[in-house]
Ligand SMILES: C[S@@+](CC[C@H](N)C(=O)[O-])C[C@H]1O[C@@H](n2cnc3c(N)ncnc32)[C@H](O)[C@@H]1O
């Protein structure tokens with residue numbers, strides 16, 4: 001990459017970091033992880049669709065191993081509710097201390113933490129278990145999460161030195177790269193950085209926003225997003241040494257557009273690092 005382009009990315013990355021400082025985990029959860037976007041009584045709600053994709057990906061039998069790393073966890077845990085059943089070590093990561101604190105509050109069973117029980121119940125049902133098994137599932141998740149670490153996908157080494165004993169067997173990342181990159185070259189560069197965390201032959205499971213240009217990270221906290229589409233994301237993955245195994249898309253119904261972003265669709269992909 002040319003020096004001039006690298007300098008442009010650095011300036012944009014610094015600006016993105018500033019945008020994220022006022023990020024409000026509670027507001028973000030309220031905007032995106034309560035009804036209507038998380039309405040378990042509606043099959044066309046976004047969250048049940050995401051959880052179904054994750055369930056199928058982690059029960060297909062080709063994704064397994066010792067360590068799963070979730071890149072850009074934010075304050076959310078839905079993205080690892082299926083993976084926690086097939087990995088013995090889960091590492092959650094985020095750029096912001098307020099998000100890492102929100103994760104630790106749930107892991108510590110803090111009464112003030114976000115209520116993930118509807119999600120746990122739903123995934124138990126997907127697994128053919130009684131929804132009442134949600135408490136066991138919560139205990140499983142708490143037992144396999146080994147760390148909640150700081151991460152910066154714009155650094156060539158996104159985690160601190162020695163943070164992982166070795167490369168991960170699987171990476172999960174949801175609504176991160178496009179939401180933290182100032183432009184498309186920065187997205188691809190961040191994907192390349194993140195890929196250093198994954199062993200060859202390991203899997204990447206990614207959820208993201210299609211054609212989104214902003215979202216609210218809190219009241220009045222407007223965060224720019226680089227609009228991406230399937231063609232670009234697929235090309236970026238192939239450029240970074242992945243085989244794309246699955247790419248599926250959810251188009252938001254009108255009543256899921258609730259004024260907290262301008263997202264058009266959601267993608268779910270599964271890829272393998274060559
Ligand atoms: C839209 S949120 C996604 C949260 C969650 N994964 C989800 O599925 O809702 C984007 C996340 O990226 C994090 N983030 C911001 N800058 C980052 C960076 N440079 N490297 C890694 N993560 C970053 C933010 O703190 C935030 O938690």
Ligand SMILES: O=[N+]([O-])c1ccc2c(c1)CN[C@@H](CO)C2
Nearest residue numbers: 032037046175179209215261263
């Ligand atoms: O509908 N959803 O479930 C949902 C969840 C999270 C996010 C979106 C939509 C769209 N915006 C992204 C940030 O770029 C975050």
